[in-house]
Amino acid sequence: xxxxxxxxxxxxxxxxxxxxxxxxxxxxxxxxxxxxxxxxxxxxxxxxxxxxxxxxxxxxxxxxxxxxxxxxxxxxxxxxxxxxxxxxxxxxxxxxxxxxxxxxxxxxxxxxxxxxxxxxxxxxxxxxxxxxxxxxxxxxxx
Numbered sequence: 001x002x003x004x005x006x007x008x009x010x011x012x013x014x015x016x017x018x019x020x021x022x023x024x025x026x027x028x029x030x031x032x033x034x035x036x037x038x039x040x041x042x043x044x045x046x047x048x049x050x051x052x053x054x055x056x057x058x059x060x061x062x063x064x065x066x067x068x069x070x071x072x073x074x075x076x077x078x079x080x081x082x083x084x085x086x087x088x089x090x091x092x093x094x095x096x097x098x099x100x101x102x103x104x105x106x107x108x109x110x111x112x113x114x115x116x117x118x119x120x121x122x123x124x125x126x127x128x129x130x131x132x133x134x135x136x137x138x139x140x141x142x
Contacts, residue, residue, distance in 0.1 A: 003085060004055035006062045007078040007120055009112040010047045010071035019070055027092040036061055037085050039093035039127050045104050047071060048112065050124045052085050075113055078120050086128050093127065 012019070020042055031037065036053035049065070051058050066074045087093050101123055102111050115123075 002055065003052055003082045004058045005050060005052040005079060005082045005086075006058050006076070007048070007050050007124075008062065008065070008074055008076050009049075010065070010074040012042070012044060012047055013070055013072045015042075015044045023070060024092055030061065030064075031091040034061065037087040037090050037092075039087050039090065039124055041101065041123075041127070046102070046107050046112070048101070048123070050087065052082060052087065055081075077112060077115065078117055086124060 023042075024040070027038075027040065031051075031053075034053065034057040036051055036057055038049060038051040038053075041048040051061055062076075065071055
Protein backbone atom coordinates (compact mmCIF):
# COMPACT_ATOMS: atom_id res chain seq x y z
CA UNK A 1 0.00 0.00 0.00
CA UNK A 2 1.37 3.40 -0.88
CA UNK A 3 1.11 6.11 1.76
CA UNK A 4 0.21 9.74 1.28
CA UNK A 5 0.25 12.74 3.61
CA UNK A 6 -1.51 16.07 3.76
CA UNK A 7 -0.67 18.91 6.12
CA UNK A 8 -2.99 21.87 6.48
CA UNK A 9 -3.60 24.84 8.74
CA UNK A 10 -6.95 26.38 9.59
CA UNK A 11 -8.47 28.84 12.00
CA UNK A 12 -10.78 27.36 14.63
CA UNK A 13 -14.36 28.63 14.71
CA UNK A 14 -15.86 28.78 18.19
CA UNK A 15 -12.85 27.11 19.81
CA UNK A 16 -13.43 25.61 23.24
CA UNK A 17 -12.74 22.30 25.00
CA UNK A 18 -16.09 20.83 23.92
CA UNK A 19 -15.46 21.57 20.26
CA UNK A 20 -11.91 20.25 20.45
CA UNK A 21 -13.07 17.03 22.10
CA UNK A 22 -15.70 16.62 19.36
CA UNK A 23 -13.14 17.12 16.61
CA UNK A 24 -10.75 14.62 18.20
CA UNK A 25 -13.51 12.03 18.71
CA UNK A 26 -14.71 12.43 15.09
CA UNK A 27 -11.16 12.24 13.76
CA UNK A 28 -10.26 9.16 15.75
CA UNK A 29 -13.45 7.31 14.77
CA UNK A 30 -13.13 8.12 11.05
CA UNK A 31 -9.37 7.62 10.98
CA UNK A 32 -9.56 4.12 12.45
CA UNK A 33 -12.23 3.27 9.88
CA UNK A 34 -10.16 4.74 7.00
CA UNK A 35 -6.66 3.58 8.11
CA UNK A 36 -5.50 7.19 8.60
CA UNK A 37 -3.06 8.26 11.31
CA UNK A 38 -1.79 11.71 12.18
CA UNK A 39 -1.51 14.55 14.63
CA UNK A 40 -3.46 17.71 15.38
CA UNK A 41 -1.87 20.78 16.93
CA UNK A 42 -4.63 22.92 18.36
CA UNK A 43 -4.99 26.22 20.06
CA UNK A 44 -7.47 29.09 19.92
CA UNK A 45 -5.92 30.65 16.79
CA UNK A 46 -4.63 27.60 14.90
CA UNK A 47 -5.27 24.04 13.89
CA UNK A 48 -2.24 22.45 12.25
CA UNK A 49 -2.82 18.87 11.17
CA UNK A 50 -0.78 16.04 9.63
CA UNK A 51 -2.80 13.24 8.01
CA UNK A 52 -1.21 10.09 6.58
CA UNK A 53 -2.53 6.88 5.08
CA UNK A 54 -3.90 5.55 1.80
CA UNK A 55 -4.10 8.42 -0.69
CA UNK A 56 -7.85 8.21 -1.46
CA UNK A 57 -8.69 8.12 2.26
CA UNK A 58 -6.39 11.03 3.13
CA UNK A 59 -7.73 13.14 0.25
CA UNK A 60 -11.29 12.32 1.38
CA UNK A 61 -10.54 13.29 4.98
CA UNK A 62 -9.01 16.58 3.88
CA UNK A 63 -12.04 17.33 1.70
CA UNK A 64 -14.36 16.69 4.70
CA UNK A 65 -12.25 18.95 6.89
CA UNK A 66 -12.33 21.72 4.28
CA UNK A 67 -16.16 21.58 4.39
CA UNK A 68 -16.35 21.39 8.21
CA UNK A 69 -17.70 24.63 9.68
CA UNK A 70 -15.51 24.18 12.77
CA UNK A 71 -12.58 25.13 10.51
CA UNK A 72 -12.24 28.52 8.84
CA UNK A 73 -9.75 29.49 6.18
CA UNK A 74 -8.41 25.96 5.55
CA UNK A 75 -4.97 26.28 3.91
CA UNK A 76 -3.20 23.34 2.27
CA UNK A 77 0.48 23.45 3.27
CA UNK A 78 1.99 20.18 2.06
CA UNK A 79 1.01 16.91 0.43
CA UNK A 80 2.58 13.96 -1.31
CA UNK A 81 3.70 10.38 -0.95
CA UNK A 82 5.64 9.19 2.11
CA UNK A 83 7.58 5.99 2.63
CA UNK A 84 6.25 5.25 6.13
CA UNK A 85 3.96 6.65 8.77
CA UNK A 86 5.25 9.18 11.27
CA UNK A 87 2.23 8.66 13.59
CA UNK A 88 1.55 4.96 13.01
CA UNK A 89 0.48 4.36 16.61
CA UNK A 90 -1.96 7.28 16.69
CA UNK A 91 -5.41 7.49 15.07
CA UNK A 92 -5.05 11.19 15.93
CA UNK A 93 -2.23 12.44 18.16
CA UNK A 94 -3.34 15.54 20.05
CA UNK A 95 -0.75 18.20 20.73
CA UNK A 96 -2.17 21.07 22.75
CA UNK A 97 0.45 23.36 21.21
CA UNK A 98 2.65 23.12 24.27
CA UNK A 99 5.52 23.51 21.84
CA UNK A 100 4.25 27.00 20.96
CA UNK A 101 5.30 26.62 17.35
CA UNK A 102 4.40 30.16 16.32
CA UNK A 103 3.11 33.18 18.20
CA UNK A 104 -0.43 34.41 17.56
CA UNK A 105 1.04 37.37 15.67
CA UNK A 106 3.10 35.05 13.46
CA UNK A 107 0.01 32.98 12.67
CA UNK A 108 -1.92 36.16 11.83
CA UNK A 109 0.95 37.27 9.58
CA UNK A 110 0.84 34.01 7.59
CA UNK A 111 3.97 32.31 8.89
CA UNK A 112 2.43 28.80 8.60
CA UNK A 113 1.94 29.33 4.87
CA UNK A 114 5.55 30.52 4.52
CA UNK A 115 7.05 27.46 6.22
CA UNK A 116 8.86 25.10 3.87
CA UNK A 117 8.54 21.32 3.85
CA UNK A 118 11.58 20.78 6.09
CA UNK A 119 10.21 23.17 8.72
CA UNK A 120 6.77 21.56 8.69
CA UNK A 121 8.19 18.04 8.89
CA UNK A 122 10.47 19.09 11.78
CA UNK A 123 7.47 20.37 13.77
CA UNK A 124 5.68 17.06 13.44
CA UNK A 125 8.83 15.01 14.06
CA UNK A 126 9.20 16.88 17.35
CA UNK A 127 5.58 16.06 18.23
CA UNK A 128 6.13 12.41 17.28
CA UNK A 129 9.25 12.36 19.44
CA UNK A 130 11.63 11.43 16.67
CA UNK A 131 14.64 13.18 15.20
CA UNK A 132 17.44 12.67 12.75
CA UNK A 133 17.70 12.42 8.96
CA UNK A 134 15.46 9.35 8.68
CA UNK A 135 12.82 10.45 11.19
CA UNK A 136 10.13 11.25 8.61
CA UNK A 137 10.27 7.68 7.32
CA UNK A 138 10.28 5.96 10.74
CA UNK A 139 7.60 3.34 11.30
CA UNK A 140 5.90 3.58 14.68
CA UNK A 141 4.94 0.29 16.32
CA UNK A 142 1.20 -0.43 15.99
